[in-house]
Amino acid sequence: MTDAHHPTPDAAAAPEPGLSPEAELARLRDQLAEAQLALTAARDAQLRAAAEAENRIRRAENEAAKARKFASEEVLKDFLHITDSLELGLKAAGTVPDGVAKALVDGVQMTLKQLLSALEKHGVRQIDPHGQPFNAEHHQAMSMAPGGELPANHVLSVMQKGYSLHDRLLRPALVVVSQGGG
Structure with missing residues (x-):
């Protein structure tokens, strides 16, 4: 045609x-x-x-x-609460009588170590910024306090550790920020 x-x-x-x-x-x-x-x-x-x-x-x-x-981001976030509970349990172990505390602490430490290892295997990294400069991208300031020898705008204490997944923030660290010497 x-x-x-x-x-x-x-x-x-x-x-x-x-x-x-x-x-x-x-x-x-x-x-x-x-x-x-x-x-x-x-x-x-x-x-x-x-x-x-x-x-x-x-x-x-x-x-x-x-x-x-x-893909596993939401599931891994759920495991962070378990990690927090184990860490709180380890802090509270100091109030348990010595005979019981040793076995309890050893078991909780082993469980926490295994959990952190499993999370790390899947790309989760713990953010524990104690003493580091405050970073609003990875830390959430809960309050400010006199820091003694720590310079202003540095993390004085960590209330809850933060976590990242393959360099993407899963949860910010909850921190107390230093006001500087005082």
Whole structure:
């Protein structure tokens, strides 16, 4: 099927009646130039389409990798509460009579160590910023207090440790910030 804009090759090559050979040559050169422009435009469009398809594939692969990397985030957050409870239990162990406290502390320490090891295996890192400069991206200030020898805006004490998952903050550390010497 042919139309006025896309003649068949035979029709395009057929000389027009009444044209001089020079005029016919000029007409054919114009047709060749148009065909070359159309070919260049088609090649450019094809390259752009291929590049766009490659970019879509790359974005999809990156999104899938990110989803796999952080898929366990909510489950791991639940384990942080268990870690907190074990750490609080270890702090409270000082109030238990010595005979009971040793066995209790050993068991809780072992459990906490195993839990932290399992979390670390899955990309969870503990944030314990005691003595470090306050960082609003990783710490949540609960209060300020005189810091003695600690400079102002440094973490005086940690009320609750923070955690990150593959460098993404899971939970900020809850801290008391130093007001400076005083």
